[in-house]
Amino acid sequence: MLRAFSPVLAATVFAMGLLASTAPDRAEAQSAMAPSTTLYGGGEVGGDRSAYLGVVAPLPGATQTQGWAVRGVVSGGRYDYETQGVEIEGEYVQGDVFLVRQNAGAWGYVNFGVGARYTDTDLSPNDPGNDRNGAEADAVLTADGVRRFGSWETGAYAEYGVRMQAYFLRADVTRAVGGGGLRLGVxxxxxxxxxxxxxxxxxxxxxxxxxxxSFRVSAGVKTSDIGDDGYVGLGFVRSF
Known part of the structure; x- marks a missing residue:
C-alpha cells in the first residue's frame, strides 16, 4: 500500500509547490498585514465515525500571505477492517502538533507541515499484527492547498505518518454557483x-x-475490504 501511495503523495507535494512557485501575484507576499488565526472542525459518519477540532495560529513575523504557523489538532473515531477473515473494530483518540510553512495570495494558498502525533487505539478483538494497538507516537508530514482559476477551485490535503506508514489524501474540484458564496463540486x-x-x-x-x-457538506460512497458504505461529512472553518 505504501508503495502505491508514495507516488500520489509525491505528486501532490510537487503540484502544491509548483502552484506556490508559479503564483502570478508574488508581490502580494510582501504584504505586512496581520495574519489570521483559524479554527476548524468537523466529522463524518457512514460505516466509520470520526470527529476533529483544530486551530492554526501564526508565529511572530508572519504576514497574511507568508510565514510560519503552529497547527494543533485533536481527533477521535471508530473504524473497521478485516484481517485473516476476522473483522476488527478500532477506536482511537489522537493529538497532533505541527510546524507549518504558509504561502497565500489571490491565486490560493499552499501549506507544508511537519509534526508529531500521539494516538491511543483500542482494537477489538485484539490484533497482534497491528502496530497501531495501544499508545503510539509518530512523525507526520502534511501538505495542503487551494488553487483558484476564475470561478473554479481545486483543493487537496495529504498527510503521511512516517513510522506507522499511515496515509490520507483528499482532493476536490468545485465551481462557484451564483454570487452568494456557494460552491458545488466533487x-x-x-x-x-x-x-x-x-x-x-x-x-x-x-x-x-x-x-x-465557511461550511462544508459532503456525501458519497466509501469502499473498503469489508464492503461499501455511504458517508456524510460536515465541516467548518472560522478565521478571525
Missing part, C-alpha cells in the same frame, strides 16, 4: 496503512460567508 479520497485501505468519492458543497466563516 471530491475523492484514499486512506489507510499496512492493515487496511479505503477509498471514497462523492459530491461536496461549500458555503463561504463574508465574515470569515
Amino acid at each position: 471530491e475523492g479520497a484514499i486512506e489507510g496503512d499496512e492493515n487496511y485501505d479505503k477509498q471514497r468519492v462523492g459530491a461536496v458543497a461549500v458555503l463561504q460567508r463574508s465574515d470569515g466563516l
Whole structure:
C-alpha cells in the first residue's frame, strides 16, 4: 500500500509547490498585514465515525500571505477492517502538533507541515499484527492547498505518518454557483496503512460567508475490504 501511495503523495507535494512557485501575484507576499488565526472542525459518519477540532495560529513575523504557523489538532473515531477473515473494530483518540510553512495570495494558498502525533487505539478483538494497538507516537508530514482559476477551485490535503506508514489524501474540484458564496463540486479520497485501505468519492458543497466563516457538506460512497458504505461529512472553518 505504501508503495502505491508514495507516488500520489509525491505528486501532490510537487503540484502544491509548483502552484506556490508559479503564483502570478508574488508581490502580494510582501504584504505586512496581520495574519489570521483559524479554527476548524468537523466529522463524518457512514460505516466509520470520526470527529476533529483544530486551530492554526501564526508565529511572530508572519504576514497574511507568508510565514510560519503552529497547527494543533485533536481527533477521535471508530473504524473497521478485516484481517485473516476476522473483522476488527478500532477506536482511537489522537493529538497532533505541527510546524507549518504558509504561502497565500489571490491565486490560493499552499501549506507544508511537519509534526508529531500521539494516538491511543483500542482494537477489538485484539490484533497482534497491528502496530497501531495501544499508545503510539509518530512523525507526520502534511501538505495542503487551494488553487483558484476564475470561478473554479481545486483543493487537496495529504498527510503521511512516517513510522506507522499511515496515509490520507483528499482532493476536490468545485465551481462557484451564483454570487452568494456557494460552491458545488466533487471530491475523492484514499486512506489507510499496512492493515487496511479505503477509498471514497462523492459530491461536496461549500458555503463561504463574508465574515470569515465557511461550511462544508459532503456525501458519497466509501469502499473498503469489508464492503461499501455511504458517508456524510460536515465541516467548518472560522478565521478571525
